[in-house]
Each structure stands twice: as structure tokens, then as C-alpha cells.
Amino acid sequence: MKRLPIAERREQLIEAAITVASRDGIDAATVRAVAAEAGVSLGVVHYCFQDKDELLEAMAHEITRQNLSQSLLEMPVSGDADVIIGRALELLWTGISATRGSQLLSYELTTYSMRHPEVRQVSVxxxxxxHEAARQFLETLARSARIDWTLPIEVMSRLVVMMTDGVVLAWLADDDDGAARETLEVFAQFLSAHAELQDGRGEDGLSRRVVRDRTA
Amino acid sequence: MKRLPIAERREQLIEAAITVASRDGIDAATVRAVAAEAGVSLGVVHYCFQDKDELLEAMAHEITRQNLSQSLLEMPVSGDADVIIGRALELLWTGISATRGSQLLSYELTTYSMRHPEVRQVSVxxxxxxHEAARQFLETLARSARIDWTLPIEVMSRLVVMMTDGVVLAWLADDDDGAARETLEVFAQFLSAHAELQDGRGEDGLSRRVVRDRTA
DNA sequence: GTCTATAGTTGGATAGAC
DNA sequence: GTCTATCCAACTATAGAC
Incomplete structure (x- = not known):
């Protein structure tokens, strides 16, 4: 094929790796398969990356970046706080459910990383x-809805990350989009229950809780 | 080695597979490694199992069963509902955090199953x-604390499963036991907020909410 | 039932021609 | 920079002796 500067070749190979791994799984992302997907020969990959782990690490970094940028969408702006929160989670879910392969790959990379000390940093x-994405998500949400969270942002964002992970994993297993959305709606109510309207007059926030928990 | 009836040999090999896979990861659980762990020769494994997938499936079934039985512990009995709920989640976490390898293996099996149609049923x-374990967990909890849940049990148990999955996954990544417990405490408050005291007199339950959300 | 031996694949990595 | 050819290790699976 054509002669490319090594940096571009690397990017091309990383994209090919993501394509193969998203489609067929992390085990299928062999050096050979990646080379074939990119349309280059085996030697080229080893010329661009010292070994397979280096390629895998680069791929993990890139897919994490991609998953991040798609999850930080523009936030809906109008309506009551609980409506905005619900809508924001809906949008988040729309972005996630459109990228099944990437999501699964992300978990495969997580477990792979946990078993291989050389790439342990990947999962970290x-x-x-x-966590940082969730934090930004919540902060943007708070600004849009003109609310404050009644729990520390670290605790809230941790909850968002874990709930999201759990919902995605279950969805990957049962492919039940409705159940996932339903669960996120309940979670949205939880978030709403931990929001209080901002005020410029230093009032006691507790009395201005936007939404109490809604019983079913 | 000794001559064992095939059923016993199978059990022994399944245990060996769990040992290897929990310790070194699912990829390390090759037929050879399992045979070595069990102290038998390669051929024996293929005599007991048609192929590797059959062994893997048997292992998955067994480890799921084990994780289940350890998560359904005896429930604490005395105290207020919110105390009981918090204590129950603590116990649940104690059981989980003592079995790091098994937990990680469980996720490895999940992703593996999702990529291999032959064993797709494993993750399902x-x-x-x-889900069933969570349901029993919540029902036992409700009996112990003399409460009813204000959301359908299916919704509640789904939430428990997903929250647990998310917390465990994060804990596997960051090894932060404190953060995991903290998150579960917040989740316990969420559960408490969806509990109402049982009454024998048909009263309106909403007015008897055990615990409102506690703001931080 | 259990063993050894081996067939048949696949994949990581390198050497050397171009 | 890129290609082909090749080496070597590890794995699944089977055949056949004991």
C-alpha cells in the first residue's frame, strides 16, 4: 500500500483495531486481524507498535475517549428540574444504546486490563x-435546571457511573431496551430527589426540594 | 491417578476450572491448565467434556450458583427498617468483597458469553x-423489617442487581472498599425511601414512610 | 479410565528482501 | 516503510497404547 508517516499509520491501525474488536470481541482483535482490517501486512503493525499490548493500550485509550465524547451531549434546557433530569438521562441512553459493540468492548477491555498488570492502567x-464525565454531566445538568445537588458531587457522580455501568451490562445481557429506560427513569427520580432549587437569598434549601420521591 | 466415576471427575474438573479461572483469568483456563490443576492428564478432560465450551458452561453454571448462595445470607432481624436495610447491604458487601477473583471471573464469563453464541445462555x-436472588433478598428484607416496597418488586430487584454490578465493577477497578461501602450506604437510603411500614389496618401507607431521603 | 503422542490450528514476533 | 517468509509457542482435539 501507500507509504504513510508513522503517526498516521498508527491512527489507522487503532481505528482498525476498534472496528475488529467492537465487531468480533477483544479476543478476535489479533495482530493479524487488525492488519487485515487495515489492509496492511503483519509486519507493518509490529513496525508501528512494539507489541500487541501497546496496540491494545492505544485502542483502549481511544475508545474510552470516544465513549466519553458521545456521552457528553448538549443538555436540554427548558422545563422543570425533574423533566430536564429525565430528558438528560434519556439522551445519555440514546447515545449508549446506539453503540452496542463499543459498550461491550469497553467491558472486555476492563476485565482484560484487570488480569494483565502490564495494562492495568487501562481500567483505572x-x-x-x-467519573469525570459523570461529574461534568451532573454539573451541566445542575446549571441547566438551576439546581444544587444535596449530596457531594463526588458521591453523586460515582452513583451515576455505577448505575450506568449496571444498566448497560444488564442491557447487553438481555437486550431489553424498555427495562433499561425504565430503570433509568427510576434513577432519574432518585437524582431529582437529591436536587434542590438554587436561590440567591441564602434560604434553607431543604424546604425547597424540587421533587420528593414519587411513589409508584 | 485414581479411577473415579465420571460424575465425580466432572465435579473435580469444574472445581479445578473455577480455581484456575478465578486466580488467573478466563483466558488462562485452558483445557491444559485445568487438567494440570486437577492433577490429571489432558485426555481425561476431553473424556469428561465434549469440548472446552461444555467445560466452560459447566463452570459458569457452578460459579453463578456459588455466588448466589453466598449472597443470600441470613438477614439481621432487629432495629428500624433503615438500620436493617443498611446492615443487610453491609453483609452483602462483606460476602462480595471476600471473593474478588470470583467476582471478576463472573464478569469475564459475562462478556465471553456475549461474544460466543454457543454459550450465549450463560450470561442470560x-x-x-x-435477579431472582435480589428479589428474594428484598422480600426477606421486607419481612424482617416489616415493610412494603413502594415500587414493584421487579423494578426494585432490577435496581439492586444493577447497582450491585456497578459497584462491584468499580471496586474491581479501583480497589476502594471505602468508596464502595459509601455508595452502598447512599443506595440503602434510596431503598429506605422506597419502604413503607406494614400495617394491619389498611391505612394509607404514604404517610408512614419510614425514612425520607436524608440530605447529606 | 487414564495415559502418551501427535495432528492440526492459530497467533506473536522477527528476519531479510525490496 | 512495506512486504513475504519463517520460527516458535500454545492451544484444542483425537488416536491408540496400557
Whole structure:
């Protein structure tokens, strides 16, 4: 094929790796398969990456970045706080459910990383990035809905990350989009229950709780 | 080695498979490694199981069963509902955090199953079993604390499964036991907020909410 | 039932021609 | 920079002796 500067070749190979791994699983993302997907020969990959782990790590970094940018969508702006929160989670879910392969790959990378000390940082990084994304998500949400959270932002964002992970994993298993959305709605109510209207007059926030829990 | 009836040999090999896979990961659980762990030769495994998938499926079934039985502990009995709920989640977590390898293996099996149609039922089964365990957990909890849940039991148990999955996954990544417990405490408050005291006189339950959400 | 031996694949990694 | 050819290790699975 054509002669490319090594940096571009690397990017191309990383994209190919993501394509193969998202489609066929992390075990299928062999050096050979990636080379074939990119349309280059085996040697080229080893010229661009010292070994398979280096390629895998680069791929993990890129897919984490991609999953992040798609989850931080523009936030809906109008309506009551609980409506905005519900709508925001809906949008989040829309982005997630459209990328089944990537989501599954992300979990495969997580478990792979946990078993291989050489790439242990991958899963740590995934979590740090997710946590930071959730934090931004909640902060943007708070600004849009003009609310404050009644729990520390770290606790709230941790909850968001874990709930999201749990819902995605179950959805990957049962492919039940409705159940996932339903669960997220309940979670949205939980978030709403931990929101209080902002005020400029230093009032006691507790009395202005936006939404109490709604019993079914 | 000794000559064992095939059923016993199978059990022994399944245990060996769990040992290897919990310790070194699902990829390390090759037929060879399992045979070595069990102290038998390669051929024996293929005599007991048609192929690797059959062994893997048997292992998945067994580990799911084990994780289930350890998560359904005896429930604490005395105290207020919110105390009982918190204590129950603590006990649940104690059981989980003592079995790191098994937990990680469980997720490895999940992703593996999702990529291999031949064993696709494994992850479906995992989810069904978890869901059923959560349901029993919540029902026992309700009996002990003399409460009713204000959301359908299916919705509640789904939430428990997903929250648990998310917390465990994060804990596997960051090894932060404190953060995991903290998150579960918040989740316990959520559960408490969806509990209402049972009464024998048909009163309106909403007015007898055990615990409102506690703001931080 | 259990063993050894081996067939048949696949994949990581490198060497060397171009 | 890219290609082909090749080496070597590890794995699944089976055949056949004991």
C-alpha cells in the first residue's frame, strides 16, 4: 500500500483495531486481524507498535475517549428540574444504546486490563474518565435546571457511573431496551430527589426540594 | 491417578476450572491448565467434556450458583427498617468483597458469553439468577423489617442487581472498599425511601414512610 | 479410565528482501 | 516503510497404547 508517516499509520491501525474488536470481541482483535482490517501486512503493525499490548493500550485509550465524547451531549434546557433530569438521562441512553459493540468492548477491555498488570492502567483510566464525565454531566445538568445537588458531587457522580455501568451490562445481557429506560427513569427520580432549587437569598434549601420521591 | 466415576471427575474438573479461572483469568483456563490443576492428564478432560465450551458452561453454571448462595445470607432481624436495610447491604458487601477473583471471573464469563453464541445462555442465566436472588433478598428484607416496597418488586430487584454490578465493577477497578461501602450506604437510603411500614389496618401507607431521603 | 503422542490450528514476533 | 517468509509457542482435539 501507500507509504504513510508513522503517526498516521498508527491512527489507522487503532481505528482498525476498534472496528475488529467492537465487531468480533477483544479476543478476535489479533495482530493479524487488525492488519487485515487495515489492509496492511503483519509486519507493518509490529513496525508501528512494539507489541500487541501497546496496540491494545492505544485502542483502549481511544475508545474510552470516544465513549466519553458521545456521552457528553448538549443538555436540554427548558422545563422543570425533574423533566430536564429525565430528558438528560434519556439522551445519555440514546447515545449508549446506539453503540452496542463499543459498550461491550469497553467491558472486555476492563476485565482484560484487570488480569494483565502490564495494562492495568487501562481500567483505572476508564474509571477516572467516566467519573469525570459523570461529574461534568451532573454539573451541566445542575446549571441547566438551576439546581444544587444535596449530596457531594463526588458521591453523586460515582452513583451515576455505577448505575450506568449496571444498566448497560444488564442491557447487553438481555437486550431489553424498555427495562433499561425504565430503570433509568427510576434513577432519574432518585437524582431529582437529591436536587434542590438554587436561590440567591441564602434560604434553607431543604424546604425547597424540587421533587420528593414519587411513589409508584 | 485414581479411577473415579465420571460424575465425580466432572465435579473435580469444574472445581479445578473455577480455581484456575478465578486466580488467573478466563483466558488462562485452558483445557491444559485445568487438567494440570486437577492433577490429571489432558485426555481425561476431553473424556469428561465434549469440548472446552461444555467445560466452560459447566463452570459458569457452578460459579453463578456459588455466588448466589453466598449472597443470600441470613438477614439481621432487629432495629428500624433503615438500620436493617443498611446492615443487610453491609453483609452483602462483606460476602462480595471476600471473593474478588470470583467476582471478576463472573464478569469475564459475562462478556465471553456475549461474544460466543454457543454459550450465549450463560450470561442470560447469570442475569436471571441474580435477579431472582435480589428479589428474594428484598422480600426477606421486607419481612424482617416489616415493610412494603413502594415500587414493584421487579423494578426494585432490577435496581439492586444493577447497582450491585456497578459497584462491584468499580471496586474491581479501583480497589476502594471505602468508596464502595459509601455508595452502598447512599443506595440503602434510596431503598429506605422506597419502604413503607406494614400495617394491619389498611391505612394509607404514604404517610408512614419510614425514612425520607436524608440530605447529606 | 487414564495415559502418551501427535495432528492440526492459530497467533506473536522477527528476519531479510525490496 | 512495506512486504513475504519463517520460527516458535500454545492451544484444542483425537488416536491408540496400557
Amino acid at each position: 483510566n476508564q474509571y477516572v474518565v467516566s | 442465566n447469570q442475569y436471571v439468577v441474580s
